[in-house]
Amino acid sequence: MNPENRGNDEAARVADSRLVHDFGLLIKAATRLEQRIDTALRKECEISHTMFEVLIRLCRHPDEEISQRRLADDLTLTSSGITRLIDRMEGSGLVRRVPAPGDRRSVLVESTDHGRAVFLRAAAAHAQVVERYFVAPLASADYGRLIHSLGEIEKALRDS
Template structure:
């Protein structure tokens, strides 16, 4: 067997390895689920999935002051990306910017009454899609182990 054939065989083994396949399944499932959620939220609530994520973050602790910078970090967006997103959300009356007390350079973001109402509708849509495509396909006995495993993966990634 010549070197090119050996390299081709090694390449095929690596590309078809269990680790590559399993990670690909995770990424593809997560991507398809995110697309389903985004489509449903846009159709039923005129809200993108990313906007929904902002409203989730703002709703977790209603009295918490959340800066635009913190939102960018939490959602892994660039500062220009979060600025454009908050601009669109402000234009749709979902959020408002308020000056940070004691720090003129920082801007806080808070939900409007309209934003909270849209979020509640969107949360029901989100729950329906997640139940159908994330919860229902997994055997009830396996679901807890599955989510515990995802939590452990996330923890390992944060700890490094």
């Protein structure tokens, strides 16, 4: 066997490995679930899944001051990406920017009454998709183990 064929065989073996397969399954499932959520939110509430994530953060602790920078960090967006997103959300009346007290360079973002109303509708649509495609396909005990395991993975990543 020539060296090129050995390299092809080795690459094929690695590409077909259990770890590559299992992680790929996780990514495919998460991506398809996110796509279903995004489609439902766009259809029923005219917002994207990313906009929903912003509204979650703003509505979770309504009295908390949340800067655009913190939102960008939470959502792993660039500063220009969060600026464009907040521009669109502000244009739709979902959020408003307010100056940060004591720091002229920083801008805070808060939900509007309209934004909170849209969030409540979106949360119901989100819950339906999650229930149907994330919870219902599993037995109760399997779902509990999955959630526990995902928590352990997240903790290992956070602590490293």
